[in-house]
Amino acid sequence: MFMGVVGPYDEKRVxxxxxxxxxxxxxxxxxxHDSSRFQSMFRPCTLQSLGKNxxxxxxxxxITPSPELEFPHGSELSARCDRPGKFKLLGDSTLTCTNAKWTGRFPVCIRTNYYSNYSVDAPPALDWWLAGGKGRVNASGDLILLPGSILHxxxxFPRLHGNPTWTWTSSYRQYPTGWAIQRRARELRYRLSLYYAKPEDTGTFTCTAPSGHDNHLSITVKDVTCPPVVGxxxxxxxxxSVTLGAALTFSCPExxxxxGTDKITCLPSGEWGSPVPWCQVVHCPVxxxxxxxxxxxxANTSYQGAAVxxxxxxxxxxxxxxxHCTANGTWSEPVPTCHEVLCPAVQAPQHGQVTGAATRRVGEAITFTCTPGFVVRGHALAFCTHxxxxxxxxxxxxSRGKGNDLT
Incomplete structure (x- = not known):
């Protein structure tokens, strides 16, 4: 038990x-006060569905919404369209969980004129490309630029329907606007150019069509670096390199x-996109x-270990x-097998017999005997060896008389 401060008037409760x-x-x-009934004051939030795009x-x-996925009280979700500029985000780019409810207008991405053959009845689509420097879209759909970048x-919007208008929230400087110079682009692309970006250029850039429809892109200019990686x-x-958009790759010795992943990228948040991997000694199957x-x-199942x-x-x-355990986690040879050792079958000598001829395993013996009137010349007992x-x-x-006949 502990004393807590809850409710809009900071009331004390057990x-x-x-x-x-x-x-x-x-x-x-x-x-x-002094009640034995308790209830959760800060319930988690769930997310049942998500708008298309x-x-x-x-x-x-x-994240992918599911009924089983719960977000603790105070959690923040960032929302953006899967193709910023080609869709327009309506609603808030940040949602906060407050006692089982999401605060803010739930985001929805609507199609722009990019998907309707550049109709004048839809918000204009925005496109951007870097002539120099680096830039990445963050989790909220903002374009993060490194200082010194050149952005177009x-x-x-179809030029034959009039000229759009560019506006911006930054008061740092004016930006050149006008139809693109390239022949194929100048009938469709009304361009704003940002040369050698500085942090003071940070702001929202909005294009408004003659019809009144608009679309915008928020731009933040800052020096983004991720922490050094020491594996x-x-x-x-x-x-x-640890700057925005930089990638590190990883490998392990034989x-x-x-x-983990073999590649990580520096995100606009200044964090690496994935945890740093590690190397694990290869082990062969038991x-x-x-x-x-x-x-x-x-048996040593580690790399270069041996099984005897x-x-x-x-x-x-x-x-x-x-x-031997090889580098790819397999044994150098198949597991051996054991075969029983058997001595060859033995024929009884002429005028004699052999006892135990059916037994030919290691350590077992056979004996030889001769019929009456004959004697054994050699060893009467033999063992099966390893x-x-x-x-x-x-x-x-x-014959008994053969060895005594001296004439």
Missing amino acids: CKIKCVSGRWVGPLCSLE TLLTYRGRK LDCL EEPLQVHGD GYSLR LVAEEPSLQLQS FSCLSGFRLSGRSVL DGVWSHPAPQCE
Whole structure:
């Protein structure tokens, strides 16, 4: 609980804030003195819809209206037409949320004669181009110029219907006006020229057609710079200009991936259009030894890290035992497999038998015996080795009397 000052007469009320579904709601204040009933005194605003060709920005970012989007009490939205000069903004360029209501005339963008074949019954369209310097339209639809810029501002109106009139709010100096000199432009473009702009030229420039319809463009001349950008290592920043319209690009060294945008632009507000990105070490996917006989001895999933595999006793590795994490986040080789080691089948010697011939796994043994009257010449026992070969070759069965006949 805390004491709050609310209402148009700064009345003191007991207020509180309340946590609802993980969000703070409030302040909630008592309706009357010493009352236990509380209600929200500063409710958020919502925006259900937006007029065609109208752009809204909140804290420098473009927004799309939706019923779920809420703006806290005191929030300000900037409005402009998506093509300033080709549309005319009616209403206020700034809306403020005041206890669930937007203050100001809601903005609407109407079409100019640019879209009606330059009819005299519509507001004249405005067009502009820079012969030198830099300029950008801000969130409210104003044209921001750097000092020293040269601007040509054209009022689009058919010359055969008369001469429009340029007026301006700045009292700093007079500006030359007249039909454009170029042959194709002089029948349509009634031009105002601003040479080597200075902050004193800041103001609203209005073109009024003989029919009485008008359109205007607000111009602000100021030196706009964005703060220097120092990225965290190992981010690489390309470009050094921080003036209005300047762009910086970013990259990361091999083994890192860029998180965020690779380009930011200095806005008329003196802020960068996007947050500065950062470099994140590339990681390869986590490896899993799915075969029961395959063992993952160690694995470093970072760039240039290694994964080491081996097989259980009695199995042979097929593939690379060591994999490396590459710069593009993939492993250098497929995960290896394990195949069981089996010794070759053994035939019984002539006049003999072999026991355990169906068993050919590593470590298992076979024995040889001879039929009566014959003896084993060689090893009667053999083991299957890790190399997949028997420890001894198959013996022979020889007649008992063969070795004793000396004649």
